Amino acid sequence: MNFLKKKKILLVVTGGIASYKSLDLIRRLQDNDVIIECILTKNAEKFVNVLSFESLLGKKTHSNLFSLDQENNMNHIKLANTCDAVLIAPCTANFLSKMVNGSADDLATNVLLASNKEKIIAPAMNTLMWSNKIVKKNIRDLKKLGTHILSPQAGKLACGSKGSGKLMEVAEIINKLNFIFAPKILNGLKAIVTAGPSLEKIDPVRFISNFSTGHQGYEIANSLANFGAKTILISGPTNIEAAKNVELINVHSGKEFLKKSLENLPCDIFISVAAISDWCTKKISKEKIKKKIKKDFQFILNDDVLKNISFHKKKPRLVIGFSAETHNLLKNTKRKLEDKGCDWILANQVAENNAFSSDTNKIFFFNKKKIDEWPKMKKKMVALKLTKKIVSFFKNNKLLKYEKNLL
Structure with missing residues (x-):
């Protein structure tokens, strides 16, 4: 465009x-x-x-x-x-x-x-x-x-x-x-985007994390802001700078992701792009664990941010999740869409295209009616394509203040 x-x-x-x-x-x-x-x-x-x-x-x-x-x-x-x-x-x-x-x-x-x-x-x-x-x-x-x-x-x-x-x-x-120069079509709407990895502490110097760079989430936040949405970006540790028109909130753990997400409700759009660990330790050691000490770690399920937002009494008008899969992408994502209660899920096969470190993404778009396979494209273009779908959603539901058809 x-x-x-x-x-x-x-x-x-x-x-x-x-x-x-x-x-x-x-x-x-x-x-x-x-x-x-x-x-x-x-x-x-x-x-x-x-x-x-x-x-x-x-x-x-x-x-x-x-x-x-x-x-x-x-x-x-x-x-x-x-x-x-x-x-x-x-x-x-x-x-x-x-x-x-x-x-x-x-x-x-x-x-x-x-x-x-x-x-x-x-x-x-x-x-x-x-x-x-x-x-x-x-x-x-x-x-x-x-x-x-x-x-x-x-x-x-x-x-x-x-x-x-x-x-x-x-x-x-x-x-x-x-x-x-993108038109401010989403003016008057509020969006929350989560991005980057979570960091779950084991002791004061060690943690569980993943390879997420935050690149895709930051691009989506930038795109929404450039189209006029008041955009809040809740981010785990990354090396990326947020755009000047995006409000950045830095967090580490899954619990912090959920806390800040809930604190910033209500909103119109919630997009969970962050790679939040499914597990965290039941108890964080107050001291560095020495290698000579034999210790078993007890893990518990982490807070499910996407599910909490989807079933919240202040559920946003549009809730979108991201899913990184290594196998059975279609089956796992269909199940996740139903279990999480969100409206859309964008899934990618991380083992095939090295999605975390790559500048590109190969997306499968899921909603309750259909599955669309998007061609491989730069993460910036994924953000733009998603933004256009969001604009169409709000336009079709007559929720946009901006009348001109510029997309």
């Missing part, structure tokens, strides 16, 4: 080794029917040929704050106010610092100060610079101001070192922009 069509994006290219990738970004934006204006900073012009940008755009780029020709046609105030969003890609550490400090020493920084539109940055820099505490603080400060951060990826950098710092892949930038 292309939500970028006819959007006006002001692209700011700053001076770094990744500046040339902005040419590909312009092509992809044009493919999505985006109207583009482009500012090149003076440092960017040292890395790329201005003529290449102007040839691709079919128009002049902007760089000089005091250019009379450009001032007459489109000054920094007009540039700031005639776009739907400002995208800085790549964004250097230096430009990050300027943004945080409110500098206004060139055209790009003046435009940013004058603009009240969405601001999106795609940082790119050396790994050591990206991990620098000052840079991290600047990123946190920009997030607090509502800036969308398209975090760099890991890989081999131009300097020869390996690590995080590469400009996000252009295709992924387009996907992120698409989510940012």
